[in-house]
Amino acid sequence: MRYATYLEKTDHEQFSLGSSPRGLANVHMSCWVVVTDAAGNTYNVMRAIQADDLCKSMHFGVYRGRDVLDESSAFFIPFTEVPVVVPFATSSSPESVVYSGQGFDLELFADRTVWNEANGRVQIEATQLGDVCSLYVPSQHPHPHDFVFRSYFGKAAGTIDGEAVEGLYQMDSVFSTPALNMREAGWTDHVHQYWLNWLVEYEDGTYEGGHAFRGMPGTEFTAGHHVVDGRSTARHDMALEFDRTSRGTISAVRLAVGDDVAFEFEQRGSFDWPIHTFGEVASTTRDKKVRRSWNYMETFPHNWGEVERYNAAHHDLFGRYPSLRGMLEGAVVRDERIEWDAPRSPEAKS
Structure with missing residues (x-):
């Protein structure tokens, strides 16, 4: 499969629904965090602007992870409190773009995000690490639509029900044929199967992280973003391998970032089985001691469409x-x- 990865500088106007790289339309925006509290509890919060309905926002839930791989974790905040799908409004200022609706406010600046979710029970401020990592996939057999995929990676800090949390943050903006949503454009049917993002903080105060793709069979799609102490590299040489439980849940992930560095991530549990698992670094080829780490693994079975x-x-x-x-x-x-x-x-x- 033909594709290109490249870096861009962030401009808050990239988050506007009027942004149209390569003449394409914004078909999906999603942001999420994987964060831990002082007691070691791991939480996942995710929201999409535009989903199946381009006029609606979708709330994917607030999970508190359990150390169980073959079952979903429980919702920490139920959908009765924060509905799944709600209309959203958008506005802008000279410095930011704002999305808001029932239960949430999301303000996107060039270098940070301020996100209040679940009627204020979740309050997150994320600082961007590195540049925007962008991806262009032109239409080709078997998928009929062009895609531009912009990823914004960062460090998240805030509170969940008043408890301090911190961890990784990412926002993705996906562009494709106008009037389609992401499902109709075929991203998970033809291109995307596996994806990982991670953030590692070392004892010496340095850090690295980013994301890695492994596409559907036959695509040779190995795009990624690697950030080391604020310096971004757009990659096309990410390699992911997995171990699984008897139910098929991913239990361990091995990531090679080209020939530069390799990690193994031990998965502790599933948020929403079988799509998302979470864990931390079990080993790395860096000659550094890991102080703390977070990873978020996404997998789409071949027939997930x-x-x-x-x-x-x-x-x-x-x-x-x-x-x-x-x-x-x-x-x-x-x-x-x-x-x-x-x-x-x-x-x-x-």
Whole structure:
């Protein structure tokens, strides 16, 4: 597959829905954090601006992770308190672009993000590390649409229910054919299968992190962003390998950043099985001692597009998304596909 990775300087106007690199339209923006508190609890918060409905924002939940790989973690803040899909409003100032809706406010500056989620129970301020890492994927067989993918990486700090937390932050802006959403444009059908991001802080005060892709079979898609003490490199030589549990959950990740450095990440648990796992560095080829680290692993089985289409159809019919936990009851990941070894629950069939 043909693609190009490159760096850009951040301008807050890049976050505007009117931004149109290479004549493409903003089809999806998402931001998330993986953070820990003083007691070692790990939290995940994610929100999208534009989802299946380009006029709506989607809240993916506030999880507190458990050290269990083959099951989803519990929601720390329930969807009854913060609805999944709500309309959003946007405004701008000379320095920032703001998105807001029921339960959240997200203000995006050139070098930082101020994010209040879950009616203020989550308060995050993230500082950007490095440059914008951008990716261009022109249309080619088998996917019919161009993509531009801009990634903003940073360090997050703030509070969840008053408890201090810190960890990694990332925001991605995805551009494709106007009027399509990201599912319709086919990102997870044709291009994206595996993705990792990580942040490591060493005892000597230095840090590094970024993200790495491994695309669908046959794409040879190995793009990434590597940040070392504020200096960014756009990569095309990321290598990811995995260990799995008997249910197919990723339990360990090995990342090689070209020939420069390698890491192994031990996965402690799943947030939303089987898509997202979390953990920390188990080993590195750096001759440095790790003080603390965070990683967030995303995997899309080959047939995940079928799950996304089912979710969208369910929402169109019933006005709500189905329970992902219920739908995946009895499922396993086998040969990189979701399969069911037992009947799904009645809730999943509703």
